[in-house]
Amino acid sequence: MIPQEIIRRKRDGDELDPDDIRSFIAALAAGQMSEGQIGAFAMAVWFKGMSRAETVALTLAMADSGDRLQWADIDRPIADKHSTGGVGDNVSLMLAPIAAACGLAVPMISGRGLGHTGGTLDKLESIPGYMITPDADLFHKVVKEAGCAIIGQTGALAPADGRLYAVRDVTATVDSIPLITASILSKKLAAGLQTLVLDVKVGNGAFMTDRAQAEILAQSLVEVANGAGVTTSALITDMNQPLADAAGNTVEMRNCLDFLTGGKTDTRLETVVLAFAAEMLVKSGVAPSADEGEGMARKALSSGRAAEVFARMVSMLGGPADLIENPGKYLARAPVEKPVLAPRSGWLAACNTRGIGISVIDLGGGRRHPADRIDHRVGFSELLPLGTRVSAGEPIALVHAADEAAADRAVAALAAHCRITEEKPELEPVISTRI
Known part of the structure; x- marks a missing residue:
């Protein structure tokens, strides 16, 4: 060669x-x-x-460049989910234990924040003691006994992707559909999955701001993954506002615990989590239809089984066993909390979602450089969803900051990122397309 x-x-x-x-x-x-x-x-x-056949070959070659995980001793379907990234997108934290509580095994290998988007691993590191890089034996043990484990990628999985991505990052070749497809899927194939569901975000807080491009990426991911032997589907979801009512690391972890204990019903976040749970269960053959899959997921939440799975996963990976019962004991709060007040009465009509993500980084909740340390305490909570009627002086969010000056800057930034109008806005559905 x-x-x-x-x-x-x-x-x-x-x-x-x-x-x-x-x-x-x-x-x-x-x-x-x-x-x-x-x-x-x-x-x-x-x-x-690249043609579809070339992209499949590239994906398989990258997956075979390192270790491939084996799950022969686990008699549950091996399933996972991947998101292309957004703001306030903590779906994985709740989805993995829900799916596990319904009978799936979920070895979820996640990443850190990228650009303006938050990272699942950064959120998990807000839990004292949680190991995001356990050895292979412990990872296997947690998946087998708890039903799911959310960890970071090791150097042994798809190492070719790491080297290729590092070069793409400095040669303006990140935004290539075949290369994005191979990068995402090579790691998932190396994880030994049988089924995969993909959350392809579109909107002003997503990497794909154009719907047509998002659909092209989703189609590529689905066709290549299926061509490589992993049963896969994708949902295209809206990222024109933060998905959760929190953006930041510890604040999103509190949001996760509230969700698992029944505190986030009838929200856009619940719609997305339950839709992906249903998709995973149907794809894995555990549920005969999306409606029945959603019903199973709801029961896993209401019965407390999903919360129990999450608690066991956290405990087995070094975190506190009573995190769900005593979150305030372990999840540190920022020293300064300030409300963001609506400057006028009207309807919350639009927001600069990417700008909100950047504001979290400005608070210290993300990285400007790879070596930067994150302040897990900072971010935004109590974010009101678009389409909410507000009165002048009413809080539309709460800032969590390390000091008064940072809090004041974040208050001004968040207010500038939100637009209030006299007319009620027409909003995009949170889930638009299934591929």
Whole structure:
């Protein structure tokens, strides 16, 4: 295999053979490829694209570049969910224990915040003692005994993706549908999944702001995953406002605990969580229909089984056993809390969701540089949903900050990110399309 020949052929728009793709990725993972060659390959794919067969081959090659997890001793369906990222999107924290309480095994490998979006791992690190990188034996034990485990990616899973992504990040080739598809799915295939559901976000708080592009990405992910042997579907969901009524790490963890104990019913967040639970149960063959799957999920919540699964997962991964009963004992509060007041009466009609995510970072709740330390305490809570009627001076959110100056800046920023109108807005449905 001569790397420059593969690069040249893709540059010229030729379709690559699966063997050539496998050889290229194997050399990349082994450190036998220069960054210049990796960047040239990524740029050639960015310009010329890949056929569905090429994308499947790339995904499988990247998945095979490291370890593949095995779950032969677990007699439950192995299932997972992935989100393309948003603000106030803490669905995974509740979905995994709900699905486990309904009979699935959920080995959920999650990531940190990226850009303006929050990261599941950052939220979990607000729990004292929680291990996001357990060894393989403990990960397996937690999935088998608790039903789910939410952890971070290890270097042994799809290592080719890590090297390719690092080069894409500095060569303006991140936003390539084939490369995004292979990056997401290679890690999921390496995790040994049987079924997968995808949450593809669209809106001003998503990476995909254009609906047509979101549908193209969703279609690519579904077709490639199914082509690689994992039964997969996708829902396209709205990210024109924060999904939860909280944005930040500890505040979203409190939101999760409230949800699991029945405190977040009749919300957009509940709609999304239950829809994905139903989708997972149907895809795995546990529920015959979406309606019955949603009913199972609701029962897992109302009975307390989902909360019990979450508590066991947290305890087995080093966190406190009584987190759900005593969240205030473990989840630190920011020293300054200030309300954001509506400047006028009217309807909350729109918000700059990406701006809200950036404001969380400005408070210290996210990273500007990879080595930055996060202040897990900060963020926004009690965010009123769009379509709410408010009066002048009424709180529309609560800021959690490390000091008074940061709180004042966040209050002003959040107010500027929200638009109040005299007329009631027409809002997009939270779930628009199933693929």
